[in-house]
Amino acid sequence: MPAGTLYRGREGMWSWVAHRVTGVLIFFFLFAHVIDTALVRVSPEAYDETIEIYKNPIVSVMEYGLVAAILFHALNGLRIVAVDFWEKGPRYQKQMFWIVMGIWVVLMAGAAYPILNHAFREVFGS
Amino acid sequence: MALIENAPKITGGGPALEAPRSKRSPRSTKTNFELYAWLFMRLSGILLVVLVIGHLIIQLIIDGGVTRIGFAFVAGRWANPFWMTWDLVMLWLAELHGVNGLRTIINDYAERDQTRFWLKVLLYTSALIVLFTGTLVIFTFDPNIGQ
Numbered sequence: 001m002p003a004g005t006l007y008r009g010r011e012g013m014w015s016w017v018a019h020r021v022t023g024v025l026i027f028f029f030l031f032a033h034v035i036d037t038a039l040v041r042v043s044p045e046a047y048d049e050t051i052e053i054y055k056n057p058i059v060s061v062m063e064y065g066l067v068a069a070i071l072f073h074a075l076n077g078l079r080i081v082a083v084d085f086w087e088k089g090p091r092y093q094k095q096m097f098w099i100v101m102g103i104w105v106v107l108m109a110g111a112a113y114p115i116l117n118h119a120f121r122e123v124f125g126s
Numbered sequence: 127m128a129l130i131e132n133a134p135k136i137t138g139g140g141p142a143l144e145a146p147r148s149k150r151s152p153r154s155t156k157t158n159f160e161l162y163a164w165l166f167m168r169l170s171g172i173l174l175v176v177l178v179i180g181h182l183i184i185q186l187i188i189d190g191g192v193t194r195i196g197f198a199f200v201a202g203r204w205a206n207p208f209w210m211t212w213d214l215v216m217l218w219l220a221e222l223h224g225v226n227g228l229r230t231i232i233n234d235y236a237e238r239d240q241t242r243f244w245l246k247v248l249l250y251t252s253a254l255i256v257l258f259t260g261t262l263v264i265f266t267f268d269p270n271i272g273q
């Protein structure tokens with residue numbers, strides 16, 4: 001963090017740090033992802049072999065993590081837009097942060113089974 | 127700039143807030159670039175909510191999710207101009223949004239001019255690679271490449 005900062009922690013600052021970290025993470029993923037998709041121009045086999053990595057159980061957990069990062073960044077991004085454009089936004093920024101976290105928890109719970117069930121089956125048989 | 131110069135000085139009441147002792151004097155900008163960049167981050171963000179979350183629902187949730195992805199799956203999707211357009215718009219918006227975000231971050235943390243310069247060269251090079259490759263792949267996709 002730059003020296004002499006005026007930030008004092010709490011929701012406003014931590015959401016900003018998390019927004020930054022998730023943004024960078026998604027950016028690096030996108031770089032890798034456009035390269036892996038480009039393998040469709042090499043051969044069907046090259047593409048299919050690489051996409052197998054996405055189906056590995058450990059990688060699936062990372063995909064769930066990527067979804068966590070994107071959902072946070074997206075919901076918090078909408079909160080930033082509300083703070084900037086809605087006249088009452090700055091007053092309710094803290095409440096909106098907790099609404100974002102609430103929606104995030106619900107969506108992550110809902111996404112767990114569809115994203116992770118195949119990995120679970122593979123690891124524990126059946 | 128005018129906005130900042132006209133702003134009321136924060137002096138009333140408590141101790142006056144000193145001006146920041148920043149070494150770097152603001153470059154005189156003749157364009158509104160930063161304003162447009164700021165606006166672009168917000169507009170592209172709103173569109174990306176639909177594009178990226180829609181993409182994730184299709185790729186990870188519906189119909190077996192990631193387990194069904196493969197060359198045949200992509201061939202099926204890119205037979206449809208709607209999904210080609212979707213992917214193309216998502217590619218450009220996400221990449222430009224991400225590049226602009228990283229540009230801000232480099233400006234915040236890289237203090238030496240040399241470091242800033244080279245990090246940005248790296249950043250813009252990577253963006254050109256991603257935009258060029260991604261666009262080319264969508265437009266030149268050939269479902270019969272294996273035959």
Ligand code: HEM
Nearest residue numbers: 030037063178185195200203213216217220260261263264
């Ligand atoms: C782990 C999660 C993801 C999976 C399994 C996945 C899968 C795929 C697949 C199969 C394609 C091929 C075309 C299609 O079916 O539409 C594709 C293309 C694409 N995806 Fe994803 N995706 C994921 C996450 C993301 C994220 C988070 C982003 C944006 C930040 C993204 C951006 C793109 C773009 C821009 C393309 C087009 C690539 C090109 O132009 O060559 N994807 N993705």
Ligand code: HEM
Nearest residue numbers: 020023024026027074077080167171174175220224227228
């Ligand atoms: C899913 C929808 C998204 C929304 C609603 C969204 C929204 C935003 C907003 C409002 C900002 C703040 C800009 C500012 O402070 O001026 C931002 C910053 C940023 N976003 Fe996104 N974004 C989204 C997707 C993405 C994607 C796909 C990437 C990566 C490719 C990304 C990477 C970044 C980065 C690196 C920053 C800079 C963070 C900082 O300066 O602290 N975002 N986003």
